[in-house]
Amino acid sequence: MSFDVGGRLKEIRASAGLSQRELAARSGVTHSLISLIEQNRNSPSVASLRKILDGIPMSMVNFFDEERVPRGKVFFEAGDLLDLTSRLHQVSGGSGEGRMSFRQVGDAKAHNLQILHESYEPGADTGVTMLKHDSHEGGVVLSGELEITVGDQIKILGPGDAYLFDSRTPHRFRNIGAARCEVVSACTPPYL
Amino acid sequence: MSFDVGGRLKEIRASAGLSQRELAARSGVTHSLISLIEQNRNSPSVASLRKILDGIPMSMVNFFDEERVPRGKVFFEAGDLLDLTSRLHQVSGGSGEGRMSFRQVGDAKAHNLQILHESYEPGADTGVTMLKHDSHEGGVVLSGELEITVGDQIKILGPGDAYLFDSRTPHRFRNIGAARCEVVSACTPPYL
DNA sequence: TTGCGCTGTTAAATATTCTGAGCAATGCTA
DNA sequence: TAGCATTGCTCAGAATATTTAACAGCGCAA
Structure with missing residues (x-):
């Protein structure tokens, strides 16, 4: 700091x-x-x-x-993560209900790798309009439960569970549980 | 403001x-x-x-x-422009000599259009390592003189002169005059 | 040398931020 | 209703930021 x-x-x-x-x-x-x-x-x-x-x-x-991102920086404290939440809200048009946050580690562009610490409050939803972008993404659920829709597959993941898919397939994330859900994810460029 | x-x-x-x-x-x-x-x-x-x-x-x-970029913002005062100079220096590896500045109008990504107000001090040079990126760019010289190299063509532009080319062609900008040179340019995505 | 114009720094006075304690309003439980 | 735990707001004084005015150093020209 x-x-x-x-x-x-x-x-x-x-x-x-x-x-x-x-x-x-x-x-x-x-x-x-x-x-x-x-x-x-x-x-x-x-x-x-x-x-x-x-x-x-x-x-x-x-x-x-x-x-x-102080050039060459390798370690990031929690407060150093870049909050992308507001930008993603612009993108998804606010259709998503409930609170969620997306905080990025370092300079994704510089490393060709975007790593996010995501948090979904109960009810949080990326929206009925499915997400689609020209990347690949995956992640691991840390706590809570997250319902992930990828194409015609639907799965509820809990702590320790993980996912990995081609982001061109329409996808959606929803916290249908009663507790906050935390996820660490990664995404290849372009990120959106 | x-x-x-x-x-x-x-x-x-x-x-x-x-x-x-x-x-x-x-x-x-x-x-x-x-x-x-x-x-x-x-x-x-x-x-x-x-x-x-x-x-x-x-x-x-x-x-x-x-x-x-306060959403929906249309007009920008001079101080509102986003200074990209330091980022470009990282990119070009500091090989460019002399001072130059690149200030962007609004949110290029949101509009799929990057408009820059560029300024080259005498001696400023984007460097021997030619620039190349997957875009198209053009601009108009406002004051001073600018030597522009695009592929095997070299041209010195003065006030009122302009340029437009495929950015995949290696290119370079140099202020070989004695006065500051100002340019307004535009670029299609991706910008770098 | 003296003097001028510039640089950045400093001390003391002033103006502002910041704290700590208390106030009023709301909602919830008994 | 009273009692308690919230919420956010206010005000006097302590701490800090900001101004004013002055200082010391440097380069340059007379």
């Missing part, structure tokens, strides 16, 4: 070719603030950081993007 | 099924702080926000990700 905010700011300010005072003028903050932040002597408020980034200009996402 | 930090926190806390007090306990901050932030009555420090997100858990990038 503990991403180096000060170092990051210094880095992007340098690559923008700006002095602390120049950036301060553009941003509407004082140069001392920038100095203190770059030395990690204080932790800027989101409001201040945004002002400063607007002077570069750079988005918040891009500022913290380095933090997402 | 002005992304709703409070609303966003409220939203993700709700979808995690946590009360202010529960999240506070996990995060190591007080529930009052979470209350104040959610009402946008203060702008949390980066340190505080990170603590709170660790209790979800969620990464900074993902927290601000919604800000990147």
Whole structure:
């Protein structure tokens, strides 16, 4: 953890070719603030950081993007996983009921391998509109129960059970149990 | 601009099924702080926000990700463009000399169209190792001069000049002039 | 050398965030 | 109804971020 905010700011300010005072003028903050932040002597408020980034200009996402997958990173704490939930909701059109989350390990593109830690609350459902994409995927159920539909096959998997199939076959995941269901899965590119 | 930090926190806390007090306990901050932030009555420090997100858990990038392309967004201010420069440097292996920047308009994937605002400082070069990818790309030079190599053709373009080619043909961009060169380009998927 | 303009840093004053304790409202059980 | 456990909100004071103003170092020109 503990991403180096000060170092990051210094880095992007340098690559923008700006002095602390120049950036301060553009941003509407004082140069001392920038100095203190770059030395990690204080932790800027989101409001201040945004002002400063607007002077570069750079988005918040891009500022913290380095933090997402620090090049060559091998180990990831729980908080480091990238939450894809909202994106998948856009894709499935919100037809899926119940809460579920999909959190990705590292940079899938860079490694040509997407590994997800998935969680399905009771009732969670990827939706009647079956999923289809040009990949292969598999996984292992850790806890709870998950009903998986692949083509014309339906199976309920419990802890220790696993699956592996061609993602071009229409598929669907549903937690029909009373407990949360957790799964670790993998997928070959393209991911969707 | 002005992304709703409070609303966003409220939203993700709700979808995690946590009360202010529960999240506070996990995060190591007080529930009052979470209350104040959610009402946008203060702008949390980066340190505080990170603590709170660790209790979800969620990464900074993902927290601000919604800000990147607010669904259905049509207009983008300069600061809204997504800076891809660092990613491209990883790709080209840093062989390119001189500074250049590539800033993307909106969500290329969602629209199947990548539009970039590119900037090449004098001497900037995409590198001797020619670029190749499975797309088509084109663009218009706004200012300065740019030497473009496509296959065995070499051409120097100035303001108003344009290009369009199959990206599978090895290509390279170089600013051999004395002034900064700006280009607006477009690319079909996949982008790299 | 002196002086100017720039760089980044620092101390003290000010403004803001953050904490800790308490409040009101809701829902549930007896 | 009372009693208890939730929920989220408020406010005074402690802790921290931010500003203001000044300092020290460097390069360059007179």
